[in-house]
Amino acid sequence: MFIEIEPQSTVPIYEQLTRQIIEGIARGDMQAGETLPSVRSLAADLGVNMHTVNKSYHELEAKGIIFIRAKSGAVIRSADERVLTLEQLQQIEKNLKPVVAEGMVLGATEKQIEDMMKKVFADLQLRVEGV
Amino acid sequence: MVVTVLLSIYIVTVVIQMFIPYLVRETSVFGVTVPEQNLGHPLLKKMKKQYTQVIGIVSILLLIVMICSMVLLTLDDAVQALLFMSCLFGMLAVSMVIYGVNYRKVATLKKREQWGIHVKQVRAVDVTARSREEMLPWPFFAIPISMTVFMIFFTLWHYDQMPQQIATHWGPTGEADAWQEKNYFTAILLPLGMLIIQSIMWGTADSIKRSAIKVAVNHKEASVEEQLKTRKYISWNTAVVSYALTMLLTVLQLSNIYPSIATGKRLLPLFVLFLIIVLGSMTIYVWKKRQLRVRYDNRAPVSVMDIDDDRYWKGGLIYINRQDPSVFVEKRFGVGWTVNLGNPRVYVIYGIPLALLIVISLLAVFTYS
Numbered sequence: 001m002f003i004e005i006e007p008q009s010t011v012p013i014y015e016q017l018t019r020q021i022i023e024g025i026a027r028g029d030m031q032a033g034e035t036l037p038s039v040r041s042l043a044a045d046l047g048v049n050m051h052t053v054n055k056s057y058h059e060l061e062a063k064g065i066i067f068i069r070a071k072s073g074a075v076i077r078s079a080d081e082r083v084l085t086l087e088q089l090q091q092i093e094k095n096l097k098p099v100v101a102e103g104m105v106l107g108a109t110e111k112q113i114e115d116m117m118k119k120v121f122a123d124l125q126l127r128v129e130g131v
Numbered sequence: 132m133v134v135t136v137l138l139s140i141y142i143v144t145v146v147i148q149m150f151i152p153y154l155v156r157e158t159s160v161f162g163v164t165v166p167e168q169n170l171g172h173p174l175l176k177k178m179k180k181q182y183t184q185v186i187g188i189v190s191i192l193l194l195i196v197m198i199c200s201m202v203l204l205t206l207d208d209a210v211q212a213l214l215f216m217s218c219l220f221g222m223l224a225v226s227m228v229i230y231g232v233n234y235r236k237v238a239t240l241k242k243r244e245q246w247g248i249h250v251k252q253v254r255a256v257d258v259t260a261r262s263r264e265e266m267l268p269w270p271f272f273a274i275p276i277s278m279t280v281f282m283i284f285f286t287l288w289h290y291d292q293m294p295q296q297i298a299t300h301w302g303p304t305g306e307a308d309a310w311q312e313k314n315y316f317t318a319i320l321l322p323l324g325m326l327i328i329q330s331i332m333w334g335t336a337d338s339i340k341r342s343a344i345k346v347a348v349n350h351k352e353a354s355v356e357e358q359l360k361t362r363k364y365i366s367w368n369t370a371v372v373s374y375a376l377t378m379l380l381t382v383l384q385l386s387n388i389y390p391s392i393a394t395g396k397r398l399l400p401l402f403v404l405f406l407i408i409v410l411g412s413m414t415i416y417v418w419k420k421r422q423l424r425v426r427y428d429n430r431a432p433v434s435v436m437d438i439d440d441d442r443y444w445k446g447g448l449i450y451i452n453r454q455d456p457s458v459f460v461e462k463r464f465g466v467g468w469t470v471n472l473g474n475p476r477v478y479v480i481y482g483i484p485l486a487l488l489i490v491i492s493l494l495a496v497f498t499y500s
Contacts, residue, residue: 037258
């Protein structure tokens, strides 16, 4: 699975990393139980400071997507282990709100936004069924 | 013998030097990053061709000088060797000058035509590449060290039976040509030096392992493949040289304890073998590298390119980037790897052994006088 980082982007590098790892898991490029590269080697491959990768991994852990063990590293949780809590759902809704609001202000209809959501879903799932 | 050795070194160096523009990553032309869509620029092709031609002509002329001096003049061995070395360094100097001129030309051209200024720069990483890594594990580099430690104890054990003069330097024919008075320090001088060199090799292999697997964003699969193979071959190459050196120095140290091993030219085959292994392993590496080279045949404009890190490459030769955790990076111009001088680890891996080597040589001189 490939990750692409844009250092000149306004989105911080750790944030780009977190998003792309989540996307990779959603697409099924990385499976539950698989180990992410060690902080040291991913930092070397990205050419960034180790703290950047560390920050991203801790964010993923806080979101309940991976768990970090001293010996085995950062392991992706399986769907059964990832119980969706009410707080997490609320958080997703909160994150979605400004995006939907922006669409509404710019004149996108409810139907258009719904279709967009379906498209994003389809894009991510296409790969899962394809493999 | 000296002549053959120097001649073979000269030829291998010339051939590699001539074809460097065609051995390095295609997107780096004379040490300057060139975006893919600009690779077809006629001036670049012309410069590469001219470089190869000029080096070719100069080195053939020098080779003629070398052969003439060998056939026509009956020079002293030392003078002959000196002449050959001057030819070798002369050739390298000429190639450095042409490189420097071309580096400036490409850099100016890139700036003037604003290459890649509107292309998004991206750093791509394969998160699964590390699990496919095939570099030799560290015990391969620890074994020669244990051999050396054993040799030190073995030498001290047999200290009494060693001759009063300890050989410390050998000519290319395998005959000792410098000696020192025996004491506990000079007796283990050779294995000590060996230990330091082996540590450097271990440190090098380990640092390459910790350095980046660089993915070319527009050729992801092919470049990951190339990187993994390169790393595998470089680690094998380092191990081969380390083992060859250990073998050679172990025999030399044994000959210090049992002088009969080195009488006459008995050690000559060993020196030849060592040279063949080292030059051969290097040649195979270069050849493999050439085979693996990622092809950039598609000259179509691309929307993304790899990060342009030209500003961290001083003169396209020296890499200094404090933000990059990699110790080793592949050379922009040349075969092999170079260190990131902005990384403090470099000074630990090379500074400490180098300081130790200096201390040991100073001690050797001190005990001698």
